[in-house]
Amino acid sequence: MAMTLVEKILAKATGQPSVKAGDVLEPKVDLAMSHENAALVINQFTEIYKDTGIPLKVWDPSKIAIILDHRVPAESSKTATNQKKIRDFVGKQGITKFHDIRGDEGGICHQVLPENGYVIPGSVIVGTDSHTTSHGALGTFAFGIGATEMASVWTLGTVLNVDVPGTIKVNVNGKFSSGIYPKDLILYLIGKLTAEGANFKVLEFHGETIKNMSTSGRLTLSNMSVEAGATSGIVPADEETLRYLLEEAFVGYKGELLKPDIDAKYDRVIEIDASSLSPQIACPHTVDNVKPISEIINVKVNQIVIGSCTNGRLDDLAAAAKILKGKKVARDVRMLVFPASWRIYKEALKQGYIADLMDAGAVIMNSNCGCCLGVHQGALADGDVSLATTNRNFKGRMGNPNSEVYLCSAAVAAASAITGIITDPRGVK
Amino acid sequence: MLLHTSKVVALMPNDISTDIIYPGRFMATVLPTETPQYCFADMVELNNRLKNKEIPPNSVIVAGANFGCGSSREQAVSTIKGYELIIVAKGFARIFLQNSVNLGLKTVVCPTIEADEGDELEIQQDSVVNVTKGKSFPVEPLPKARQAIVDAGGLIAYTRKRLLEKYPNR
DSSP, X not given: OXXXXXXXXXXXXXXXXXXXXXXXXXXXXXXXXESTTHHHHHHHHHHHHTTTOOOOXXXXXXXXXXXXXXXXXXXSHHHHHHHHHHHHHHHHHTOOEEEOSOXXXXXXXXXXXXXXXXXXXXXXXXXXXXXXXXXXGGTOEEEEOOHHHHHHHHHHSBOSXXXXXXXXXXXXXXXXOTTOOHHHHHHHHHHHHOTTTTTTEEEEEESHHHHTSOHHHHHHHHHHHGGGTOSEEEOOOOHHHHHHHHHTSOOOOOSOOOOOOTTOOOSEEEEEEGGGOOOEEEOTBOTTOEEEGGGOOSOBOSEEEEEHHHHOSHHHHHHHHHHHTTOOOOTXXXXXXXXXXXXXXXXXXXXXXXHHHXXXXXXXXXXXXXXXXXXXXXXXXXXXEEEESSSOOBTTTTSOTTSEEEEOOHHHHHHHHHHSBOOOGGGOO | OEEEEEEEEEEEOSOOBHHHHSOGGGTTOOOTTTGGGGTTTTSHHHHHHHHTTOSOTTOEEEEXXXXXXXXXXXXXXHHHHTTTOEEEEXXXXXXXHHHHHHHTOEEEEOTTOOOOTTOEEEEESSEXXXXXXXXXXXXXXXXXXXXXXXXTTSHHHHHHHHHHHHOTTO
8 A cells, every 4th residue: 555654664663564544553663862851751760660570671772862952051950950860860771872961972952863873764763852853854753752651662662552644745846045944944834834734744845945955954844843733744865864874974874765655645735836935934922923024024133043953053053154254243132052063063163153153243052952942041031022043932932921032044043133123134245 | 421510710722832831941840749830830810820729620721722732841731730620622732632641631622612711511521511601512532542541540550551561470
């Protein structure tokens, strides 16, 4: 029977010749990722084993990844104590894919996993973070789960009772015009689908635009697929995926590259002409409140944020540095830059992007998630407006329910830093 | 089958995010015994009514579509579970719904629900009856696979059972 990509991956993970949307399966997990919320997973994992007399041992310490990234370095003794508890557990269980608060290997989990070669095409990845969808960019079925569900995965090595999701096929063709980025594409798509338009479904990306897109751009698409409710956002692995694994993750991959069948059944097919896109802005307080920049008139911003698992990679920093080189961030704007990993930070230093951004007035922060979800650094005042390359603009998202967050590409963020109002980067000379 | 007779204590629109239910700034707090204090923290009046125990267990929040969208944080479920509230919504975001099943938070998918604050609801297996308005609304059942977790008393108990099956000689 013809299968979509997620059906192929799940057939492989359950050792069946074919599966179809609606089947209930128990797939084997290839990679199980957590961050600081591993502290809660540890509690629930211990609870499962309570009074069983069975020694407390995770199913496979080589398949568990824990990355400290949400509040690093710790902002409070409470967080520090949670992080210590995780460190102790990692040591006792022999978990190998552990990335502590370190400048040589740390960063945001959704960047650390791919850049270390942990994300292998065709695999099943779960993470206690909703943006685990990111890893679909390398042809995996990757989805977010809660802490108790992760404790169950640590115990059994499978995810219980997974409904095989239906799939929405997204065909994107045409070339981005200058100043347009994958972020504009995914914001446009979320606006079209709405915040629940892909709930319980997978987005599967196809077309020339996707084929020609770097893995970094694909990570942005997959990352934000969850903002349309999608369980996962998958780009079929291809030549670019192999290049990324070899050149940027330093692992060779010689396995199969799964492709959906040509006659696979899709719930819906969406066609997008990338050449017609203009910069897109998600306005407060929902991610699907998306407008082309031409409709955003004279919106004053107080804080610009470039970073996060969505848009804190080298190409984002390069786009921002290109616009800001030799220019100044407006006096009444604070600009914060959070590279997605320390490896990216180091490369941006080498390329001179960090110096360009600092000379313009940007503050370069350590690689972490904190600001995006309002838990650490970059808090907003009452009435403040933040323009950010992050992924969510819910009321209170950046820590203050009396502030507003707009979402955009790194180029829009950089152009707006100069003027202090939301600005189309295509007009910046 | 009648499961609960309950009063509607709050109405909420579509797209209630996990940032509304349990703001990120409290995420370092993880224990289910401690998370309830921050339930709907930025909806100050509701938060106070909950903390002052003015809202009895099995009271209902009626919400629109996509309730619980956003983060996978399980605190968003344990915080509501702490007060034993029932959420009747037109729809739920996937991770929130799964977390609710896993932790035993009562969630009811009722796509056509109509209710006002103070209305009395009879929550049944396959419908919600708004007694005050004299109208009945159908409930979408949980998939069978999810029901098995509910029946086992939550995912901890369900996984423990599976773990014990792996060690039959104990």
